[in-house]
Amino acid sequence: MKGSAIAIEGLRFAWTRDAPALLDINRFELARGERLFLRGPSGSGKSTLLGLIAGVLEPQAGQIEVLGHDMSALSSARRDRVRADHLGVIFQLFNLVPYLSVVSNVTLPVRFSKARRRAAGGDAGAEARRLLARLGLEDDEILSRRVMDLSVGQQQRVAAARALIGGPGLVIADEPTSALDADTRDRFIELLTDEARRSGAALLFVSHDAALAPHFDRGIDLADINASAHRLETA
Amino acid sequence: MGSILSLAWSSLMNRKGSALLTILAVALSVALFLGVDKARNGAREGFGATISGTDLIVGARSGQVNLLLYSVFRLGDATAEISWPTYEWLRDREDVDWTVPISLGDSHRGYRVMGTTRAYFDRYKYGDGQSLQLAEGHEFEDLFDAVIGAEIARSLGYELGKPLVLTHGLGRAGLQQHENRPFRVVGILEPTGTPVDRTIHVSLEAITAIHVGWETGTRNPMADTITEEMIRSFDLTPKTVTAAFVGLESRGSVLRTKREIDTHRREALLAIIPGVALAQLWEVTAVAERALLAVSLFVIAVGLVSILTSILTSLNERRREMSILRATGARPGHIFFLLVAEAGLLGMIGAVLGVAGVHVILAIAEPLLAARYGISLAGTGPGLVDFYTVLAVTGVSLAIGALPAWLAFRRSLADGLSVKL
Ligand SMILES: Nc1ncnc2c1ncn2[C@@H]1O[C@H](COP(=O)(O)OP(=O)(O)OP(=O)(O)O)[C@@H](O)[C@H]1O
Ligand SMILES: [Mg+2]
Numbered sequence: 001m002k003g004s005a006i007a008i009e010g011l012r013f014a015w016t017r018d019a020p021a022l023l024d025i026n027r028f029e030l031a032r033g034e035r036l037f038l039r040g041p042s043g044s045g046k047s048t049l050l051g052l053i054a055g056v057l058e059p060q061a062g063q064i065e066v067l068g069h070d071m072s073a074l075s076s077a078r079r080d081r082v083r084a085d086h087l088g089v090i091f092q093l094f095n096l097v098p099y100l101s102v103v104s105n106v107t108l109p110v111r112f113s114k115a116r117r118r119a120a121g122g123d124a125g126a127e128a129r130r131l132l133a134r135l136g137l138e139d140d141e142i143l144s145r146r147v148m149d150l151s152v153g154q155q156q157r158v159a160a161a162r163a164l165i166g167g168p169g170l171v172i173a174d175e176p177t178s179a180l181d182a183d184t185r186d187r188f189i190e191l192l193t194d195e196a197r198r199s200g201a202a203l204l205f206v207s208h209d210a211a212l213a214p215h216f217d218r219g220i221d222l223a224d225i226n227a228s229a230h231r232l233e234t235a
Numbered sequence: 236m237g238s239i240l241s242l243a244w245s246s247l248m249n250r251k252g253s254a255l256l257t258i259l260a261v262a263l264s265v266a267l268f269l270g271v272d273k274a275r276n277g278a279r280e281g282f283g284a285t286i287s288g289t290d291l292i293v294g295a296r297s298g299q300v301n302l303l304l305y306s307v308f309r310l311g312d313a314t315a316e317i318s319w320p321t322y323e324w325l326r327d328r329e330d331v332d333w334t335v336p337i338s339l340g341d342s343h344r345g346y347r348v349m350g351t352t353r354a355y356f357d358r359y360k361y362g363d364g365q366s367l368q369l370a371e372g373h374e375f376e377d378l379f380d381a382v383i384g385a386e387i388a389r390s391l392g393y394e395l396g397k398p399l400v401l402t403h404g405l406g407r408a409g410l411q412q413h414e415n416r417p418f419r420v421v422g423i424l425e426p427t428g429t430p431v432d433r434t435i436h437v438s439l440e441a442i443t444a445i446h447v448g449w450e451t452g453t454r455n456p457m458a459d460t461i462t463e464e465m466i467r468s469f470d471l472t473p474k475t476v477t478a479a480f481v482g483l484e485s486r487g488s489v490l491r492t493k494r495e496i497d498t499h500r501r502e503a504l505l506a507i508i509p510g511v512a513l514a515q516l517w518e519v520t521a522v523a524e525r526a527l528l529a530v531s532l533f534v535i536a537v538g539l540v541s542i543l544t545s546i547l548t549s550l551n552e553r554r555r556e557m558s559i560l561r562a563t564g565a566r567p568g569h570i571f572f573l574l575v576a577e578a579g580l581l582g583m584i585g586a587v588l589g590v591a592g593v594h595v596i597l598a599i600a601e602p603l604l605a606a607r608y609g610i611s612l613a614g615t616g617p618g619l620v621d622f623y624t625v626l627a628v629t630g631v632s633l634a635i636g637a638l639p640a641w642l643a644f645r646r647s648l649a650d651g652l653s654v655k656l
Contacts (some may be wrong), residue, residue, distance in 0.1 A: 056561065077566065084564025091562070094555050099249030100242075111238040112564030162563065 003068045005170045005202030006030040006053055011062035013045075013052060022048055024228040025062070032067075032169065035193050035203040037213045040222030044229060046206040049222070050172050053204070054087055055079030067169045084113040088163025088171040088201065090192075092178055095159035096147040102137070103128045105147055106162045116166025124165070131161040134198075135191050153184040160192050164199055171196055172204045177212070189215045239569055242560075243576035250549065254581060257545045261585025264538035265628060266593040268531040272620060273597060275524050279517060282308070285429040286509050288360035290489050293317070293325060293496055294478035296503035300519065303512040306337065306478040309347045309430045313339065316475035321502045325479060330492050332484045333358055336476040338442045341401045341413070346387050348401050348435045350442030350473070356382075358482060361429045371395055372422035375438050378467060382422035386432035393420055399435070401445060416445040416463075440471035481506070535628065542581045542632055546574060546639040557647045567644045574640035575633055582632025586625040590617070 008028040014021045022045045030036050040046045051057040052064055055071045056079075064071040069082045088109070096105045106128035110117045120127040132138065135157040147155065156176050163171045173192070177185040189205075193215060196203040205216060213219035223229035247254045286307050294302045295315035304310040316338075317325075326334045335358050338350035353374050356367050372395045375382055383393060393399070397420040403411035418437060426432055444466050448455040483489055489508060496506040557570055565573075594617060 054562065080564070080566040083562075084566075087564075089562040091559075095559065097556050097559055099245045104245075108560070108563040111242075112566075112569065116564070 003032070003065070004029050005032045005034065005067055006204065007063075007065040008053075009063045011052070011059050011064060013048065013057065013059045015048075021060070021228045023052070023059075023226055025049075025225050026227060028225050030170075030202055030204055032202055033197075033200050035196055035217045036205065037216035037219035038204060038206045038222055039208065039210050039213065039219065040206065040226075040229075041208055044222050045226065046208075046222060047174055050089075050174050050204070050206065053170075053172060054089060055083050081113075084109065085115040086169045088165075088168040090156070090159045090163050090171070090173040090176040092175040093152070095162070095176075096150075096155055098146075098148050100147065102132070102143045102145070102147055102150070102158055105158055106132060106165055108162060109168075110166055113166065116168070119166040128161060128165060131164055131195070132158065134195060135161050136187075137161075152179050153188065156180065156188055157191065160188070160195065164195050164201065167199050168201055170202045170204065173206065175207050176205075178207065178209070185212075186215075239572050240576050240580075243573050243580060246573070247577055247580060250545075253545050253549075257541050257581050258585040258588060260541040261535075261538040261582060261628065261632075262588035262592055264531070264534040265586045265589025265624060266596070267534050268528070269590060269593040269621065269624060270596065271524075271527045271531045273593065275528075277597075281428070282516075283513060284362045286359075286361060287364055288358070288482070289480045289509055290483045290486060291481040291493060291496070291506045292478055292509060292512075293481055293504055293506045296497075296505040299505070299507045299512040300516045302478065302505055302507050303509065303516065305339065306480075307430070307509065309339070309349075309434065313477045315503075316477055317479065317504065318475055318502060319473055321499070321504070322476050322479060324499075324501075325481065325496065328492070330484050330488050331481055333482040335359065335480040336439060336473075337478055337480070338439055338473060338475075339477045341403060341442070341445070343399055343401050343435055344391065346384075346433050346435055348381075348437060348442075350437050350439040350476075352439060355436065355480075358480060359431070361427050361431070365427070367427065367431060368425040370423050370425045372420070374422055375436065375441075376421070377419075378438065378441050378444055378471075379416065379418045380421040380437070380441075381418040382424060382436040383420055384424050384432035384434050384436075385426035387435065388420075388423045393423075395420055395423065401435075403449065413445045416466075439473050439476065443471040443473045444469075538585065539582065539628070539631055539635055542578050542585075543635050543638065545581070546578055546636065547642075550574075550639055550643055553643075554646065557643055561647050567647055570647050571637075571640040571644045574643055575636040578636025578639070579629055579633040582635075583625065583629040586628035589628075590621045590625060594621075 006029065008025050011023060011025040011028075012021045013023040038046065038049075048057065052059055053066060053071075055064075055066070055074070055076075058076075059072060062072065066082060067086050069086075071079050071082065074082065097108070100108070103125050107120075107124040110120050110124040117124065129138070129143070132143065137143065137154060137157055142150070142154065147158065150158065159176065163173070171192075176192075177188055180188060189212060192205075193203060203216075205212070210219075292302060292306050294306060294313060295317055297314050301311060301314075305313050322334070322336055325331065333354060335351060335355045337355070339347060341348040356374050359367055369382070370385065372382070381399060387393060398417045399420065400417050401413045403413060418441070424431060447461055447466055447469065483492060493506040493508065496504050560570060560573070561567075
């Protein structure tokens with residue numbers, strides 16, 4: 001495999017022009033297929049970093065390469081394309097579109113990306129069911145429920161299936177377990193990392209909860225790579 | 236884009252209640268607009284098809300429209316009549332081919348009675364030159380024979396041989412009855428979709444006959460002592476007629492003939508050309524029609540604004556949904572198209588329902604209107620106007636949807652991946 005899942009160099013980002021940089025990352029790398037835990041306290045810029053990696057935000061300076069695509073050099077339309085084709089995203093809460101069925105929620109990325117559609121095979125619905133089953137959701141009764149009637153843990157698993165459908169090279173998860181109790185949380189992380197390993201996707205999992213680190217190949221602190229962090233803390 | 240359309244559809248289905256209300260608002264407004272337009276055109280065509288083949292209608296001097304309305308449409312009353320000698324002068328003119336005198340003023344259970352000559356059945360034409368046809372029986376022959384229109388036969392259940400008593404004047408059956416001179420139904424006409432369907436036709440002489448003893452305007456106490464035999468022996472040539480339909484030898488002379496009649500010395504007359512008088516009628520009603528159309532256009536605008544409102548108010552609660560769509564690969568254009576498509580769907584469904592609704596209403600109203608006024612709303616079937624209306628409403632809805640779509644598009648760029656809700 002050539003290149004890394006994520007390679008960041010000299011990244012600087014501030015929400016407004018005059019504000020001091022929130023993120024100032026000299027080097028950061030995530031290998032293909034690697035499962036990384038990124039820790040940082042609330043407000044440290046974890047979600048912001050994920051937005052930059054996903055190509056939804058643009059940095060003031062520096063380079064972000066995602067699976068060999070230099071996001072900072074691409075037009076926003078091309079970044080959208082890369083995200084659609086190669087990225088799976090799991091949020092902290094409210095991951096699902098309320099008016100779509102469980103399966104339709106999982107197949108959303110397939111709607112927007114030809115590459116994901118091809119990878120998911122001819123029948124995206126069947127692939128969605130397969131993934132849901134692997135994540136422990138195979139009961140037809142559950143699958144036919146309105147997504148808002150699922151438990152939070154179930155919703156997060158649906159979101160995980162969606163992030164994984166069509167074999168994206170990178171899955172980013174933004175505190176997906178912070179609303180789960182400890183048992184559900186551990187089981188969810190097990191399932192997610194297993195499926196990421198199975199599909200070969202790199203996983204970038206962010207959380208403020210250091211206790212989760214043992215589930216992953218590697219764990220780092222955002223403060224360790226973000227030069228702005230110390231300034232922010234002392235400020 | 237097909238998959239976005241299906242997303243838009245699911246999203247609308249998820250908000251069925253509010254979507255249905257919005258669709259209803261659009262449908263009602265479209266139905267009102269088309270209803271006004273169709274009633275207008277239908278009335279015009281219906282009125283226009285009521286008389287043809289008559290070059291001039293002559294009556295006592297009043298307004299053009301007034302003369303047309305009472306002589307052809309049996310609406311309103313004549314203020315004065317033409318004397319018989321003047322009618323004879325008209326009839327005997329060189330340039331006049333034929334005349335049909337009519338005498339109005341009596342009624343039967345709310346339907347107007349018209350005294351005329353048998354020439355009426357040959358000369359009166361409607362639509363594009365169709366003649367009156369008898370469904371049953373024959374034209375009036377005896378003094379007290381009556382030929383009734385199809386609607387009367389249908390709604391009153393009258394058959395041949397049925398005796399009927401006329402009422403003096405146009406009121407409901409009251410005290411002023413001509414019960415001493417009963418008529419008999421001898422003919423029933425085929426339906427025409429014109430006021431003929433609602434008219435009882437008798438001979439001019441019959442009108443004179445039933446008014447023997449009524450010379451003062453009310454019934455003379457002696458009237459009943461005059462027997463039918465005596466009446467039959469009288470000279471029943473009318474003293475006056477209400478109006479006359481006129482056919483000319485040559486249509487080319489119509490303006491000259493009209494002028495000569497209008498300037499007749501011995502009596503104040505008015506000759507109208509039916510088409511011209513109709514056009515004048517439409518000029519009178521055009522102002523009101525335009526006002527109505529303008530109002531109904533505003534109502535459509537209100538319906539369209541309700542689309543805007545419903546989408547704008549949903550926008551905030553859908554912020555999270557937009558960022559999910561973005562995260563799963565939707566481009567800003569997709570978000571834009573999603574909301575525009577929702578607006579377009581609301582508008583289109585509303586417009587289609589409105590069109591369907593107006594046709595259902597017309598189908599129900601048409602026979603009622605025909606029965607009440609003898610006017611059929613011709614040419615109101617589904618047509619290009621409906622199609623263009625649906626097209627226009629859908630188009631404007633799409634354009635209106637661009638506003639919330641643009642807002643959501645902007646916001647989806649600013650929100651990034653992390654919406655805090
Ligand atoms: N859309 C925005 N506009 C301006 N500032 C923002 C925006 N989003 C986040 N910020 C600021 O950026 C900083 C980092 O926010 P971010 O959401 O990345 O933190 P986080 O590490 O994900 O925190 P948490 O663990 O609470 O989710 C915060 O100070 C926040 O106020
Ligand atoms: Mg965050």
